[in-house]
Amino acid sequence: MSQLSRIPVLPYQTTRRHFLQAGLAVAAATALPQGVSAASPNGKLRTAHIGVGGMGGADLASIASHPKVEVAALCDVDLGTLNGAGSRHPNAKKFRDFREMLSQLGDSIDAVVVSTPDHTHAPAAMTALNHNKPVYCQKPLTHEVFEARKLRTVAESKKLTTQMGIQVHSSAVYRRAVRIIQDGAIGKVSRVYAWSNKNWGFDGGPFTATADPPSNLDWNLWLGTAAQRPFTPGVYHPGNWRKLVDFGTGTLGDMGVHIFDTPYAALALTFPKWAKTTCRKPTGVGHPEKNIVEYEFPQTPYTTESLIWTWFDGGYAPPKSEDLKLPPGIQLPGQGALFVGEGGHLLLPHVSEAKLFPEEKFRDYKRPDVADGNHYHEWVNACLGEAKTSASFSYAGPLTEALLLGVVANRFPDTKLEWDATKLQVTNLADANRLIQREYREGFKVEGL
Numbered sequence: 001m002s003q004l005s006r007i008p009v010l011p012y013q014t015t016r017r018h019f020l021q022a023g024l025a026v027a028a029a030t031a032l033p034q035g036v037s038a039a040s041p042n043g044k045l046r047t048a049h050i051g052v053g054g055m056g057g058a059d060l061a062s063i064a065s066h067p068k069v070e071v072a073a074l075c076d077v078d079l080g081t082l083n084g085a086g087s088r089h090p091n092a093k094k095f096r097d098f099r100e101m102l103s104q105l106g107d108s109i110d111a112v113v114v115s116t117p118d119h120t121h122a123p124a125a126m127t128a129l130n131h132n133k134p135v136y137c138q139k140p141l142t143h144e145v146f147e148a149r150k151l152r153t154v155a156e157s158k159k160l161t162t163q164m165g166i167q168v169h170s171s172a173v174y175r176r177a178v179r180i181i182q183d184g185a186i187g188k189v190s191r192v193y194a195w196s197n198k199n200w201g202f203d204g205g206p207f208t209a210t211a212d213p214p215s216n217l218d219w220n221l222w223l224g225t226a227a228q229r230p231f232t233p234g235v236y237h238p239g240n241w242r243k244l245v246d247f248g249t250g251t252l253g254d255m256g257v258h259i260f261d262t263p264y265a266a267l268a269l270t271f272p273k274w275a276k277t278t279c280r281k282p283t284g285v286g287h288p289e290k291n292i293v294e295y296e297f298p299q300t301p302y303t304t305e306s307l308i309w310t311w312f313d314g315g316y317a318p319p320k321s322e323d324l325k326l327p328p329g330i331q332l333p334g335q336g337a338l339f340v341g342e343g344g345h346l347l348l349p350h351v352s353e354a355k356l357f358p359e360e361k362f363r364d365y366k367r368p369d370v371a372d373g374n375h376y377h378e379w380v381n382a383c384l385g386e387a388k389t390s391a392s393f394s395y396a397g398p399l400t401e402a403l404l405l406g407v408v409a410n411r412f413p414d415t416k417l418e419w420d421a422t423k424l425q426v427t428n429l430a431d432a433n434r435l436i437q438r439e440y441r442e443g444f445k446v447e448g449l
C-alpha cells in the first residue's frame with residue numbers, strides 16, 4: 001500500500017480558463033456541457049462506491065463529507081473491507097460485484113466512485129457510464145490506452161460529469177504553477193524533467209508459491225477482466241498489484257500521473273509523437289524497478305517548437321542537478337518536476353510551492369493569487385449542476401493516454417515508439433499495439449470496451 005501516495009484532500013479553484021485560452025482540441029473538449037443535475041428528488045446525490053479499502057476508504061470519507069451526499073451503496077470484493085465500510089455507512093446497500101450493484105440499484109443511485117486497482121478502473125467506470133451515471137474514477141484513469149480513449153468519448157457523448165482522482169490538481173500550489181507558466185514568467189518551455197524516487201516495480205520472475213485465496217476475498221471478481229491464475233499471498237491484494245504488468249502501471253502510472261498533471265495542464269499538451277523507455281529487459285511479470293522515459297510533444301502556445309519530456313523513477317530518481325543545468329547547490333526533491341523555459345527554470349517539488357530560477361531575476365516576481373479547492377466536492381457540486389470539474393475524462397483521458405504510452409514502452413526498452421494518436425497505433429512496431437488494448441476474460445466483457 002502506498003502510504004506516501006495518500007496525499008491529503010486538497011481544496012479547489014478553477015484554472016479551466018487557461019485551457020480554454022490555449023484553444024487546443026483537448027482543452028476545447030473540457031468545455032463540453034457538464035453539470036446537469038443528477039440529484040435525487042430530496043436534493044441529495046446518492047453515491048455508490050466500488051472499492052472501499054485503501055484509497056477507496058479515503059475517497060468514501062471525502063465524498064461523504066459533502067453535506068449533500070447520501071452514501072447509498074458500497075461494493076468490495078473483500079468482505080472484511082466491505083463490512084468495515086458498511087459499519088460506517090449502515091444505510092448503504094452492500095455488494096461484492098459492481099455489475100450486480102449497478103443493474104439492481106438502477107435509478108436509486110445517482111453517481112458512482114471507482115477506487116479499485118487500475119485494471120478494473122475502465123470496466124467499472126464504463127459499466128457506470130453505460131448506466132448513465134456520473135463517475136469519479138481514481139488515477140490513472142485506465143490500465144490501457146484504448147480504455148482511456150473509450151471512457152473519454154463515451155462520457156463526452158453522454159455529457160456525463162466525470163472527474164479523475166488526482167486531488168492535487170486542485171491544490172493552490174499546482175494551480176499557481178500552471179498560472180506562472182501560462183503567464184509567461186519563464187518564457188516558452190522546451191523541456192520538462194519529472195521524477196519520483198518511489199519504486200512500484202518488480203524485477204523478479206514468475207510467482208510459484210500459490211495458496212487458496214483468503215475466505216474473505218472473491219479472487220475471481222478481483223481478477224475481473226484479467227486472465228485467471230492462482231492466488232499468491234502478499235503479491236496482489238491489497239496494494240502490491242500496482243507493480244505487476246497485468247494489474248498496475250508501475251511508478252509512472254502511480255506517481256507519474258500526479259507529477260505529469262501540472263506540466264501537462266500548464267503547457268496544454270496533447271498527444272505525444274513518440275515515447276521511449278530506458279529500463280531492464282521485460283519479464284512479463286512486473287514493471288521495471290527503475291525507468292527513464294522520454295517523450296516528444298508537439299508545439300503548443302506555451303512551448304518551443306517541440307517539447308521533450310523526461311521522466312526518471314526508482315533508482316534513477318532524482319536526476320542529478322548538473323544534468324538539468326540548474327544553478328550549483330540546488331537540492332532536488334525526491335519527487336517533482338522541472339520546467340526549462342527560454343527565460344528561466346521553474347522547479348515544482350511534489351505538492352510544494354514552485355521555485356523560480358535564476359533567483360535574482362525572480363526576486364520581485366509577484367506570484368498569482370490562487371486559492372485551494374476540494375477536488376471531491378468539486379465533482380459532487382458538478383453532479384448537482386452547481387460547478388464544473390477540472391479533471392474530467394476529457395482532460396484525464398488524453399493525459400492518461402500519453403502516460404500509458406510510456407508504460408507500454410517499458411516492454412520494448414530503448415525503442416522509440418512512434419505514435420499515431422488518431423489511429424491509436426504505434427506505427428513502427430506492430431508488437432507494441434497488442435498492449436494498447438487488452439482482451440478481456442470471457443464472462444467479464446463490457447459493452448463499449
Ligand SMILES: NC(=O)c1ccc[n+]([C@@H]2O[C@H](COP(=O)([O-])OP(=O)(O)OC[C@H]3O[C@@H](n4cnc5c(N)ncnc54)[C@H](O)[C@@H]3O)[C@@H](O)[C@H]2O)c1
Nearest residue numbers: 005007051053054055076077078115116118138139238239
Ligand atoms: N489519488 C491518490 O492519491 C491515490 C493514492 C493511492 C491510490 N490511488 C489509486 O486508488 C486505486 C486503489 O489503490 P489502493 O492502493 O487503495 O489499492 P488496494 O488494493 O489497497 O485497494 C483496492 C480496494 O478495491 C477493492 N477491489 C479490488 N477489486 C475490486 C472489484 N472488482 N470490485 C470492487 N472492489 C474491488 C479491494 O478489495 C480493495 O478494498 C488505484 O487505482 C490507485 O492508483 C490513488
